[in-house]
Amino acid sequence: MTAIAYLMPAASAPAAVAKPTCAQCSFRRLCLAQGLDDTALERLDGIIGKRRRVQRDERLYRLGDSFDTLYAVHFGHFKSTHVNHHGEQRITSFAMSGELLGMNAISSGVHGEDAIALEDGEVCEIPYAGLGQLLVEVPALMQQFHRMMSQEILREQAAMLFLGNMPAEQRLATMLLNLSSRYAARGLSASHFMLRMSREDIGAYLGLTVESISRLVARFRNNGWVRVAQRDLEIIDRGALESLVSGSTNAPALRAAWARYPGST
Amino acid sequence: MTAIAYLMPAASAPAAVAKPTCAQCSFRRLCLAQGLDDTALERLDGIIGKRRRVQRDERLYRLGDSFDTLYAVHFGHFKSTHVNHHGEQRITSFAMSGELLGMNAISSGVHGEDAIALEDGEVCEIPYAGLGQLLVEVPALMQQFHRMMSQEILREQAAMLFLGNMPAEQRLATMLLNLSSRYAARGLSASHFMLRMSREDIGAYLGLTVESISRLVARFRNNGWVRVAQRDLEIIDRGALESLVSGSTNAPALRAAWARYPGST
DNA sequence: CGCTTACTTGAGAGACTTCAAGAGTTGTGG
């Protein structure tokens, strides 16, 4: 699993982690801890149950599980999936370091999807009850929590826009640029990264078939826009991808939406 | 504008409204006020700026407007729209009584869409700063606010699922059933209601063209599933619509998602 | 090294869109 190294900064790499804290975490400014002072950070650490290791393909929670804790991704990637009668999988989001999983279960108290690890990873367990208590006492934390919920709404809306609107080429370009900016926000390369998900997963997210994704990737490569070897992807001609996205159907809205996405540059 | 009467209960009908309060509001249990005791209700009323009348086609806010207040729909319908370079409109949601508008602007402080009245209506202005203050003091209100944000995420996800997945027929059926259950939750008929939006708006929401919507509506009518005269719609064969939605691609997830939607029966 | 899983590529079919008119409604001014 060398792939993990891509998203695991040196600081948090050691196999035997002492007792990680939000204060030390390199993804602090992308997460709930954003904008908190030292005292507040300590209190947040206080309610975080534990850092939980998860293996590839392990489910963080399943459809129907009762909700009582939010998960902040420490490292690794996750997908949120729905499965239909035909056994087909549809993915509503991919989560990476600093992002929160489970917020959509607050209203009902029950998870409406599966959260599955795309690779070995680690999450911070944040008991929702404890968080609620802390929000009242730490206004900055409440503000940040609301920002993150709001951002999640924006994300889904941006996804709605491209699913309902864009031709396949633009959907893929949009996704690649989105991944790129999120990696950049994490101090990683914006132009060269590993796709953590299969072609099938990409299709399940973009509303396309595996075959279409495969053909699109080939086209992007043939056009000289990207260099691809399996899941290793390098963006060669970012401008081409950008103009593909923005020259088209509803680009302004989309770009505006993605621009507000956590981690965009 | 006789159409308004459909969503304006007798209690709130008088032209000269004295001083409406959350306590009196018939949509209380669908809105932020849900679960609050009398004292809390009064405090919520205290921060609500005013009830603002809006006319058909009026914009509650526009793309780029700075965000400082949330809007609760008192009566009337609204659409949230994005416009692209080509002048095409895409709709991310339709809002009706008791639903909150503007939550997606919390993260950036700027509205990323236009909210447009589909008919004359009224909204309650909820200053976000004041609300933040009150959330700290009224735990039940904070809980309810989080539930509403969470529900909004679920809504967009459900929309994502059908946009990326379902053929046109199922999208329309899903939307009609969703409207139906939301009206039912408001004490209105689940089987007979007015479509507040144009065919074009429906298309802009479902990711289809006006022509497709028109053909679909005709097909539904010819199949004896609905009776339609302009925007007056009556569901004749609910079972047919339901089996269309659930017999298909990703029904379970979708139904689960819609089931958690505010107002589902 | 063989098996399973993931990805690629081709050809034909189907669904929705686009383009083009035409019909029905609604609103307005004489």
Next chain:
DNA sequence: CCACAACTCTTGAAGTCTCTCAAGTAAGCG
């Protein structure tokens, strides 16, 4: 109250994009 204009909606025919079906190839894993 009617007539005309402006929308909104409907319907048809051709075109396009993506899917489905069907192999075939490459990679990962025991």
